[in-house]
Amino acid sequence: MSSLNPQLIAQVRFLQRQAASLLLYQSLLTDAIGQAFINLLVALEQESNALDCLQAYGIFFQEQAANQQCWQDYLIAQILRADNPFTQQAQQTDLKNLPSSLVAAAKSDLHCLQSLYQCSGEQLSQWIQQLIPLSVAPVVWQPEPDRVEKIEELPLKSQFAKLENWGDIIEELAAHYRQFGIGLFAKSQAFRWQNRELLGIFHPDPVHFSQLIGYESQRQILLQNTEFLLAGYAAQNVLLYGSRGSGKSSLIKALLHQYGDRGLRLIEVAKSDLQDLPIVIEQLRGSPHKFIIFVDDLSFEEDDDTFKALKVVLEGNITARPQNVVVYATSNRRHLVREYFADRPQPREVDEVQAWDTVQEKLSFSDRFGLTLTFEPPDQQTYLKMVDHLAALAGIRLETQELEFRALQWATRHNGRSGRSARQFVDFLTAELALFSVTSHRRDHES
Template sequence: MKEFGGATTATITQYRQQAASLLLYQAVLKDTVGKTFLALLEALSSSKGLTNERSHCLIAYGKWFQSLASTGKSWGDHLIGQILIADNAFTQNAQRLPLAELPTPLLDAVRHDLRVLQALYNLSPSHISDCVQAACQLAKPPVVWSLLPESMPINLSTDWSASIAELVDYYKSQGSGQFGQFHGFRWQQGQLLGIAEPDPIRLEQLAAYEEPKTTLIKNTEYLLAGFNALNVLLYGSRGSGKSSLVKALLNEYAASGLRLIEVAKADLYDLPIIVEYLQLQPQKFIIFVDDLSFEEDDNAFKALKVVLEGGLTRRPQNIVVYATSNRRHLVREFFADRPRPRDADELQSWDTVQEKLSFSDRFGLTLTFEAADQPTYLDIVHHLAKQAGLDLPVDDLDYRAKQWATRHNGRSGRSARQFIDFLSAELASEHRR
């Protein structure tokens, strides 16, 4: 049985003091894993071998073990991940200023924190387990949460304090805080909420509609290059893949600094607030409004109109609006809106009609997704079947696809996807029998 001597206590106390001395990266240890780690160090440093203190140490170790297990990462990988998404004065300034322009005291503080964090990174869980065994006078050490390290997304030198330039480059390209942690977001009840698992759809999975697809990709690349990209309305029949195309852009260009903010129609009133916040960030943003349309007395479109046209302030170069709709004219128009020759207010009535009809024109680009004819529908089916690895004669596949379109949702990219998903499950089920 190992003894928990004064030297071990001093070492644990030293780690506690180092963790408390962090100047900029305190948030690295403020998540559940970090808090349980600090609580464990405290329990170990105050342990004197009494029965109740042994229980306290074991409970603290169990909480730390459980918090690490919930992440599915090793202790070291978790620390690295927290460093890379940290939001502090250094990470914010690193995204906006060249390394040579960062204040010397700020860089000194970073070097100090990196030395501390490297020491904690090198503190192996097996050593912590041995300390718990000794402090609690156990016959065997507790189970160790030990995983093989993952490949680092950044090349840190053997002395982390000498890797400031690498960190600056990383924060410039990937961001920090929530924009470093997440790529997709949802604006909800006045808050920007990160989406941990966005739709994984990729551009290569989308078939047909090559012309609007190519145009939207070019416009997005202009945004990423810092040019004046255009706001885009994706208009067309339901199920043609308009929303999937926008979401696929995020998966294609997230590593290049693209972020997507999904805003529901009910939250369009908050658009000026969203834009004011996003324009201060170094990343490029798509504000995504899906299935857009307005009733005749709906004032929400006025908030969108301001964002599309801009006000007194310059339109931010890092933000575009991509909206999808099944309607070419986004504001519903009724025959009663049209002026009659005998009406005294004929001119004013036509002004109202023209405002409604021209709202969609305020988007710089309108990309049309026409309803899929049978050849287009079958092309999409063939494309998806190949990706799914389905091995069926073409005639059989086409016959089933046509039957599906007739009996279900008609010919569209969405219908083709539903057909292939169902067919894949059906064939897999038959194969198991």
């Protein structure tokens, strides 16, 4: 095994010092790719045995492949989404209003990160070849030319690649944080609250408004209210109430694809986690994004106290609700809280003195939503219109009479007329026709 010349050893140690000198952006090097890069530098600096160096480079290559990003593209993407004291404050106020020491620390870190950026995959591969030595340098991970990049990140990425001093981009970088946000909200558009933390959903339901037929007036009101939210006005919390399978949840999910590129984010909170709503909302305060908290299939039992947490969010308490957050909930039950005849006051000594107040509190809970949109079961004509539209999108070519006859049979034998039934029928029919076509082709070929 050869050794690196003193000049190259000095370069490796310089990179290690630069990485260790980070004051604000340390988190960029704590995940898999960052750690793989640091471990590779350690192996080179210590001039470990050939197997250790090759293994360290292999892990570094594997992490780039897993993320489908070369080291340099990854580093810039992490800078643009970083969550640290500088980015947190920069997204809420102008750069000139930030503490000078904070801005100085950010510039210093950008200078250090530029040094790490200049250590390309090609450079590391050449060092490995020189150290081992190898007849052929290890393969370098190269980004795919047709890789889909986030549109909002492209201008700054090109500037980073051209700048002589990354500290000069601090104003543009702060403006980027203010416009597009930081951390998890810059990486994903859909989230789930689980185990008291937000988890990104990187493959949200692909439903679009073009796939949804019927309930045009309800859709228009929902779109208008969401436009208010995006424009920074006081938007209303919305309850979507009605029959099962009518597309209430799909309408809310479709909003993400309609407005995600305008800063809308969707957070799904299960009914069992409603007591955490105040915690969730405090994490959203100050973000430049607009948030819809999505609660699906909302209802409460008689002795269920979790609705109190939702009540606080809907009505507010001494802490003001952020104007960038609204709640959109769906329910099959108009009044949300299950009511029994036994709940109604009876002239017995054990009854609550003001029992009607308790009943009215239950019945009026849904009134705390600013908007209530009602979804009635579709009639036969609307149901068939849904089927025809979805079949056209799926490319199904059947006579209209046959298609609608089979659709009505499906509704009778399964879940009745609804948007969900129409979708299930078209999905089933698409698979059936495709399989029949493949089977027929195979038989014709065999014969």
